[in-house]
Amino acid sequence: MKDIEPKFRCAACNRGVLNRSVARCLYCGANLPEEVKLAPELIAQREAEHARREEIRARLALRSPVQAESSRINPLDVIDGVEAGIDVIALLGDGISALGDLLS
Numbered sequence: 001m002k003d004i005e006p007k008f009r010c011a012a013c014n015r016g017v018l019n020r021s022v023a024r025c026l027y028c029g030a031n032l033p034e035e036v037k038l039a040p041e042l043i044a045q046r047e048a049e050h051a052r053r054e055e056i057r058a059r060l061a062l063r064s065p066v067q068a069e070s071s072r073i074n075p076l077d078v079i080d081g082v083e084a085g086i087d088v089i090a091l092l093g094d095g096i097s098a099l100g101d102l103l104s
């Protein structure tokens, strides 16, 4: 796997930037250049997605005793998988919406 090379690096310590929603390098605290930082609206979007997932998770937790019997896939496992891929959440947003609609 060569593809784990971070896309952005800190100019001060040359370590990979792990969290672009934070304005500073997590290792040395140097300010990150504008092009590395996520746009504020993108950060807000991620936070909104996270809040929405938490809400869906809470709803699934309430309903799961019924759903677990009627479905072979535990909905909570699906949500956990989505959380593991937090950087692809934008791609999965529509799927989450569909899930939310299904449950509402």
Ligand SMILES: [Zn+2]
Residues within 6 Å of the ligand: 010, 011, 012, 013, 014, 015, 025, 026, 027, 028, 029, 030
């Ligand atoms: Zn640094």
